[in-house]
Amino acid sequence: MGKFDNHGLNAVSPLGGSEPQVDAFAGLLIREVTDRALASLSARQGGEDAVKSAAASYLGGALPEPASWNANGEFAAWWMGPDLWMVSAPHDSHELLAAELKDAVGEAGSVVEQTDGWCRFDMEGGRCFDVLERLCNADIRAGKPGDATRTSMEHLGVFLLCHEAGQKYSIVGPRSSAGSLHHALVGAAQSAI
Amino acid sequence: MIINHPILGPRDSQEFTYLGDATLIDRPDWQAEDAADQFHDYLYLRDNPAGEHRELWFHEQGDRSWLVVTRNTVTHEILTVELARDVARTRGRSK
Numbered sequence: 001m002g003k004f005d006n007h008g009l010n011a012v013s014p015l016g017g018s019e020p021q022v023d024a025f026a027g028l029l030i031r032e033v034t035d036r037a038l039a040s041l042s043a044r045q046g047g048e049d050a051v052k053s054a055a056a057s058y059l060g061g062a063l064p065e066p067a068s069w070n071a072n073g074e075f076a077a078w079w080m081g082p083d084l085w086m087v088s089a090p091h092d093s094h095e096l097l098a099a100e101l102k103d104a105v106g107e108a109g110s111v112v113e114q115t116d117g118w119c120r121f122d123m124e125g126g127r128c129f130d131v132l133e134r135l136c137n138a139d140i141r142a143g144k145p146g147d148a149t150r151t152s153m154e155h156l157g158v159f160l161l162c163h164e165a166g167q168k169y170s171i172v173g174p175r176s177s178a179g180s181l182h183h184a185l186v187g188a189a190q191s192a193i
Numbered sequence: 194m195i196i197n198h199p200i201l202g203p204r205d206s207q208e209f210t211y212l213g214d215a216t217l218i219d220r221p222d223w224q225a226e227d228a229a230d231q232f233h234d235y236l237y238l239r240d241n242p243a244g245e246h247r248e249l250w251f252h253e254q255g256d257r258s259w260l261v262v263t264r265n266t267v268t269h270e271i272l273t274v275e276l277a278r279d280v281a282r283t284r285g286r287s288k
Contacts, residue, residue, distance in 0.1 A: 045287065066200045066256075081256035082200065082276065137205055152208070152254040 014119035014178035023186055025193045028125040030185050033170070036076075037091040038114035039098035043083040047108030051083075058104035059087065069148035069161050078148035078161060086114065086159070086172075119178035121185055123169045130192040132169065135184060136160065154184035196262060197274050201255060208254040214239050215247035215261045218281050243267050249277060 013034045015021050020032035041063075043051040056062045061072030063085050069078030076088045089097050098113040105111065123131065132140045136151040138160055143149070147162040158173040158181065173181040194206040216239075221231035240246075243266060250260045259277035264270070281287055 079256075082258055082278070084256075137207070150255050150257075157254055 014175045015182055016179075021182070023189070025125075025127070025189045027127040028123065028131060028189055028193060030182075030189065031122045031124070032182070033120040033122050035091050036088045036115075036120065037094045037097040038118060039087050039101050040080065040112045040114050041077075041085045041087055041101060041105065042110045044107070044109060048083055050108035051105050054105045054108060055085075055087075055101075058101065064146075064148065067148060068146045070146060078159060080150065080159070091115070117175055118172050119175045119181065120170055120172045121182065123171060123185070124167065126167065127189075127193055128169055129166050131185070131188045132160070134188040134192055141166075154180055156181055156184075194269060194271070196250065196260070196271055198252065198255070198258075198260070199274055199276055200258070201252075204252070204255060208252060209250045209260075210253045212249040212251060212259075215249050215277075215280070217249060218261075218277065218284060218286060220286075245272065 010018060012018060013020050013032055015032055017032075020034045022032070023030040041051065041055060052063055055077075059072050059075045059077060061070065061075075064070045064077055064079045066079050066082075069076060071077075074090050074093065077085050078088075080086055087097065087101055094100065097115070098111050102109075102111040129140055132138075135153045136158070138149045138151040143162045144165055145162055147160075149160045149162075151158060151160055153171070153173070156173050156177050158171050161170040161172070163169060171181070171185065195203045196206050196209055198204050216235075219235070221228060221235050223232075225231060246264055246266050248262050248264060250262045252258050252260065261275045261277050261280045263272040263274075265272065278287070
């Protein structure tokens, strides 16, 4: 239970439903994921080493290297750009993730709440390669678990995280275009399967 | 055309957007005596070489980093790619 539960309002998913949407195809599942809190972390100039060590002790493991992501316990983080990362944690237990992260890194880094800026779709199943290669120009088939690639799908900038090569991926895109991104994912799945 | 990103390796040029001449990094001192003249030159005077040219590119559909790309404008061959912030810092641009 979060801190702000007494408002009497019902949260809706990025696609507008009261429950996350699931689309099933033969050999592929596309699931809307809504249970993660997000915060971006950037190192201020001169604070790169301090941010890395402070974040490592807060997250329980080192921040990921360029073009990759990792998970430590309930935390996950991916590299977005030079000295810039996205940190994710379960929303139920870390609704105030940005504030916690800011306390951890202090003046060495800048933290921005990102939870409601993004939508996430997880893609699972043996047809992932066939669908993803129709969606973006990332080198999907050469990818390995732990890869985090920023690429574009349906003219939208998205992050593509590889959990298991060919089998499981997360696609994180702009929430305000969740419907368009979902349309692209489903359209590519229908054309490939 | 492939741009060999210094961190991410070879990426398709469609992921990038082009800004212009890399001399834009060398912004004049606005407090100089002849600041108006310097800014006139900075804004309006560009070399237009047939050959090697240093340019600012932005990896918009990637890691959002600014790059200094050295490109041959005749052959479109990409010779070197550097992070613009590294170039700027070596020129004393960052505080």
